[in-house]
Amino acid sequence: MLQQLFKFKGGVKPATNKAPSVQAPIGIAPVPPLLVVPLHQSIGGQPQPLVAAGEHVLKGQRIGAADKWVSAAVHAPTSGTVIAVEERITAHPSGLPTLSVVIEADGKDEWIERQPLDYASLEPEQVREILRDSGVVGLGGAVFPSHVKTEAAKAVPMEELVINGAECEPFMTCDDLLMRERPEGIVRGIAIFRDLLKPKRVLIGIEDNKPEAIDAMRQAVEAVGEDFEVVGVPTRYPAGGAKQLIRVLTGKEIPAAKRSPEMGVQCFNVATAYTAWRAIAFGEPVISRIVTLTGNVEQARNWEVRLGTPIQDVIKLAEPKADTNRFLMGGPMMGFDIPDLAAPVVKATNCLIAGSPKLFPPPAPEMPCIRCGACAQACPHELQPFELYWFSRARNFGKTQEYNLFDCIECGCCSYVCPSHIPLVQYFRFAKSEIWTRERDKSQADAAKARFEFRNEREEREKAEKAERLARAAAAKAAEKKAAPAETTASAEPATAAPVDAEAAKKAAIAAAMERARQQREAVQPKNTDGLTVAQRKEIAEIEARRAPLQAEQPTAPAQAPDAGGQQ
Amino acid sequence: MLTAILIMALGAVILGAALGYASIKFKVEGNPLVEKIDAILPQTQCGQCGYPGCKPYAEAIAEGEADINRCPPGGMEGVRKLADLLGREVKPLDAEEKPKQVAIIDEQLCIGCTLCIQACPVDAIVGAAKQMHTIVESLCTGCELCVKPCPVECIRMEPIPEKIDNWKWKYPVFEIKPVRRAA
Numbered sequence A: 001m002l003q004q005l006f007k008f009k010g011g012v013k014p015a016t017n018k019a020p021s022v023q024a025p026i027g028i029a030p031v032p033p034l035l036v037v038p039l040h041q042s043i044g045g046q047p048q049p050l051v052a053a054g055e056h057v058l059k060g061q062r063i064g065a066a067d068k069w070v071s072a073a074v075h076a077p078t079s080g081t082v083i084a085v086e087e088r089i090t091a092h093p094s095g096l097p098t099l100s101v102v103i104e105a106d107g108k109d110e111w112i113e114r115q116p117l118d119y120a121s122l123e124p125e126q127v128r129e130i131l132r133d134s135g136v137v138g139l140g141g142a143v144f145p146s147h148v149k150t151e152a153a154k155a156v157p158m159e160e161l162v163i164n165g166a167e168c169e170p171f172m173t174c175d176d177l178l179m180r181e182r183p184e185g186i187v188r189g190i191a192i193f194r195d196l197l198k199p200k201r202v203l204i205g206i207e208d209n210k211p212e213a214i215d216a217m218r219q220a221v222e223a224v225g226e227d228f229e230v231v232g233v234p235t236r237y238p239a240g241g242a243k244q245l246i247r248v249l250t251g252k253e254i255p256a257a258k259r260s261p262e263m264g265v266q267c268f269n270v271a272t273a274y275t276a277w278r279a280i281a282f283g284e285p286v287i288s289r290i291v292t293l294t295g296n297v298e299q300a301r302n303w304e305v306r307l308g309t310p311i312q313d314v315i316k317l318a319e320p321k322a323d324t325n326r327f328l329m330g331g332p333m334m335g336f337d338i339p340d341l342a343a344p345v346v347k348a349t350n351c352l353i354a355g356s357p358k359l360f361p362p363p364a365p366e367m368p369c370i371r372c373g374a375c376a377q378a379c380p381h382e383l384q385p386f387e388l389y390w391f392s393r394a395r396n397f398g399k400t401q402e403y404n405l406f407d408c409i410e411c412g413c414c415s416y417v418c419p420s421h422i423p424l425v426q427y428f429r430f431a432k433s434e435i436w437t438r439e440r441d442k443s444q445a446d447a448a449k450a451r452f453e454f455r456n457e458r459e460e461r462e463k464a465e466k467a468e469r470l471a472r473a474a475a476a477k478a479a480e481k482k483a484a485p486a487e488t489t490a491s492a493e494p495a496t497a498a499p500v501d502a503e504a505a506k507k508a509a510i511a512a513a514m515e516r517a518r519q520q521r522e523a524v525q526p527k528n529t530d531g532l533t534v535a536q537r538k539e540i541a542e543i544e545a546r547r548a549p550l551q552a553e554q555p556t557a558p559a560q561a562p563d564a565g566g567q568q
Numbered sequence B: 001m002l003t004a005i006l007i008m009a010l011g012a013v014i015l016g017a018a019l020g021y022a023s024i025k026f027k028v029e030g031n032p033l034v035e036k037i038d039a040i041l042p043q044t045q046c047g048q049c050g051y052p053g054c055k056p057y058a059e060a061i062a063e064g065e066a067d068i069n070r071c072p073p074g075g076m077e078g079v080r081k082l083a084d085l086l087g088r089e090v091k092p093l094d095a096e097e098k099p100k101q102v103a104i105i106d107e108q109l110c111i112g113c114t115l116c117i118q119a120c121p122v123d124a125i126v127g128a129a130k131q132m133h134t135i136v137e138s139l140c141t142g143c144e145l146c147v148k149p150c151p152v153e154c155i156r157m158e159p160i161p162e163k164i165d166n167w168k169w170k171y172p173v174f175e176i177k178p179v180r181r182a183a
């Protein structure tokens, strides 16, 4: 069967530098003595910790529960003791800490009880829940929770399922090796996604510079007996961008405002399919991933690394050369400098590159834009990077949005070709995060305004209600007064006696209630005072002592403060 | 001649009627300029501008009574946006620009007087008489109005720290600095 291929616009052909890291098979990295597992490893809600310091955990035990639907669980990568749940540096360009579970490995690497499942007998909804609770997310680097992507759009029939094995970033070979060594697992994982989405065709796109991977996948598809098409796509960066690969394989253009299921197509990475298969058929959650170690190193190779392994432990395996001065996470086109090597390997860590001044020479000084248009030709999304650059630089964010800033996938093609060495992508990232901040501020301001207005309304209403109550009481009194003289003519005595009696009775009732309340107060004893330690008792005594003068002052304080507040 | 005058007069009457009708039919509730100004103001409701809330300040600006540089939470960016909208000169802010803050109650000291609840313009404080009070951080606008009324001084303001969720890519500048080796 001959697959018709389409072309995407733009793109570049940087040196691939993939050869060094495909020589050796995937190695299994040793389990480090200490693992730091950040809880927030995917797009979406921040998972809540399920363990506390001091607890013993088993390999594969859930330590972070998915928060709402768009989120994915996090698991202990090995057995051991939780020594802290605290803020630790994570693998993020900011170098800021995030809530993480720190685990001291016990060396036994003992699995939790795993439950293999036959997904054919499960409801699709149950399969999605298992995927979420096994922490299956997009391992191509976007870390979007996969179960969310397995829901087809209601109105549009699903036509194609695209599996992304293109791996277009230079240096990176983790998907290549996974396809060569474990193709059957990938194919079976794809079948899970296929059964959830029910597309008409399944297309596996692999760049044609990976003939071994294409062969291995073709054989596996045959061996499993599926009808997936394995398609070699021309090697051109960024063929592995989801939208580019969809375009190449199906000819469909996904506009920025639409999600791909609305166009009847969905895209998954090969490694994601593999982890989905492990999760369902073996009950193994995502606790490790393949990481390419390459660049300025002696031993470039792919390793299966437990998530949470500190990056400094991992790079030792590759033996970086002496002149290494920086480390990149991700590829040279889209990756970022790791600010702190204590940061752990996370689900998004597909590649670690050691850099040296020779390998990545420092950028030449930025020159003015000469409007040559090279960037616009290279942009796979047909944007006009020089316009975007101009407006981002001038902080004219409204204009950047008019020029579709948010269509930019930060692929770096424009920076790569720019003869003036302008770091265009950095400007776009800056502009995007400024716009996000503004939108967040705006929505907070709107919420504050709504609450303020609601509060004012409530105060008005309460005032009106109070006035009405008073008016009604006054009216009732007036009516009583009017009625009283009328009654005196009939029977003088009971009429005058009754109000007096009522007053007295009311007073007595109030006094009785106050007395009851006082007795109740006295009868109440704090319940949790037995068996306190000396230190706790001392602390209570101190707090009581601090409170005594405050409570003595209290009656006067509220009387003064309202005008103090009212003046502001 | 007479017909010409009549036609002109008729035209005037018809157009007048149309305009009159349109002014009733398409009447805009409230002053649209005030709404636009109010949308730029940060809605902190702190009163630092000298008006009891953002809306009154917006009204005063629209009336031309107030200057555009009186809102400290809005900062220079707010001044710039207002200047843009109103076609006025950009002026330096009439106060110091502060980082965004939230209020925090020292719960050990709170005596449950409810005074801060009454002061908070956005109902960000939860509590009841003689019970410990606390501030819902995500709702607090950092207006500082609750700090003064507290009789036991248990409310303090803290700047919002930079976290991964609110971290921003910086403006690309290339500082000239000695190369630091990776640790």
Ligand code: SF4
Pocket (backbone or CB within 6 Å): A368, A369, A370, A371, A372, A373, A374, A375, A376, A385, A386, A389, A414, A417, A418, A419, A420, A421, A422, A424
């Ligand atoms: S490639 Fe560089 S110099 Fe040429 S138009 Fe784009 S930004 Fe300007």
Ligand code: SF4
Pocket (backbone or CB within 6 Å): A375, A378, A379, A380, A381, A382, A383, A384, A385, A407, A408, A409, A410, A411, A412, A413, A414, A415, A424, A425, A428
């Ligand atoms: S980084 Fe953005 S603007 Fe530049 S080529 Fe890629 S998609 Fe286009």
Ligand code: SF4
Pocket (backbone or CB within 6 Å): B041, B042, B043, B044, B045, B046, B047, B048, B049, B050, B051, B052, B053, B054, B055, B057, B070, B071, B072, B073, B074
């Ligand atoms: S100073 Fe700014 S935030 Fe505060 S009330 Fe005035 S306009 Fe609103």
Ligand code: SF4
Pocket (backbone or CB within 6 Å): B102, B103, B119, B120, B121, B122, B123, B124, B125, B135, B139, B140, B141, B142, B143, B144, B145, B146, B147
């Ligand atoms: S809690 Fe205090 S600082 Fe925060 S919005 Fe309310 S009054 Fe202002």
